[in-house]
Amino acid sequence: MLASGSSGNAALLATENTRILVDAGLSMRELHKRLVSIGESLNSIDAILITHEHSDHVSGLAVLARNKGVRATIYMTRLTAPAIDWGATPPARLEPFQAGSCFQIGDIEVQSFGIPHDAIDPVGYCFEAEGIRIGVATDLGYVPESIKFHLRRTNVLLLEANHDLDMLKVGPYPWSVKQRVMSRVGHLSNLHVSDYLMQDLAPCTANLILGHLSEQNNHPAIVQLVAAEALERRGLETRLSIATQMTPSEVFQF
Ligand SMILES: [Zn+2]
Numbered sequence: 001m002l003a004s005g006s007s008g009n010a011a012l013l014a015t016e017n018t019r020i021l022v023d024a025g026l027s028m029r030e031l032h033k034r035l036v037s038i039g040e041s042l043n044s045i046d047a048i049l050i051t052h053e054h055s056d057h058v059s060g061l062a063v064l065a066r067n068k069g070v071r072a073t074i075y076m077t078r079l080t081a082p083a084i085d086w087g088a089t090p091p092a093r094l095e096p097f098q099a100g101s102c103f104q105i106g107d108i109e110v111q112s113f114g115i116p117h118d119a120i121d122p123v124g125y126c127f128e129a130e131g132i133r134i135g136v137a138t139d140l141g142y143v144p145e146s147i148k149f150h151l152r153r154t155n156v157l158l159l160e161a162n163h164d165l166d167m168l169k170v171g172p173y174p175w176s177v178k179q180r181v182m183s184r185v186g187h188l189s190n191l192h193v194s195d196y197l198m199q200d201l202a203p204c205t206a207n208l209i210l211g212h213l214s215e216q217n218n219h220p221a222i223v224q225l226v227a228a229e230a231l232e233r234r235g236l237e238t239r240l241s242i243a244t245q246m247t248p249s250e251v252f253q254f
């Protein structure tokens, strides 16, 4: 995870042959800096996959698309592409896909799936390569059965833990925004996460990364507490990490 939270999201997934960036919600300069800090570079990225058009997921995208040193093909759903402000020129290397479709990028198999969120055509992803399956599900109001199905066999799971309901209710957001965040097309609360871990988390998920934490309405210590308690009750040995906004996470290697 290069960054995770309401001010910017980006994650890198790599095999020996293929490098995929999931979301581009950091400036190109910041992305470059964080990639270099883990021994990677912008020009070696093969594909940029976008989940949805909210600025915390695409703020660096138009600049990346214009840069001659970046050769990545940009993947997003057919309906999301027109919602991006590309500036004067649309990107040369754009690969629109149908939400829910499966496709291959190098040696990584990609499965997209629709998620309940107030964007035009938001998706989550599962990635599979070398027998390892990684699930990415952030920015969703709840976890429908269809998503539980996709996340069943994941070895690594990035799941949203956006807000603590009590903090959100007494917090500084206007009531209309609070309602939006709490709605079925808003964001996952710590309580949603706890329910998911108690009822649905697959025992094969060895690494759980909780991310997209709200700076105003959540705290890593609360997320840690809630998740650790749920995992303990399940008797699972899942390794828990919390992704943050300011610094890249550790590198998960298989
Ligand atoms: Zn969003």
Ligand SMILES: [Zn+2]
Residues within 6 Å of the ligand: 005, 006, 009, 054, 056, 057, 139, 212
């Ligand atoms: Zn977001």
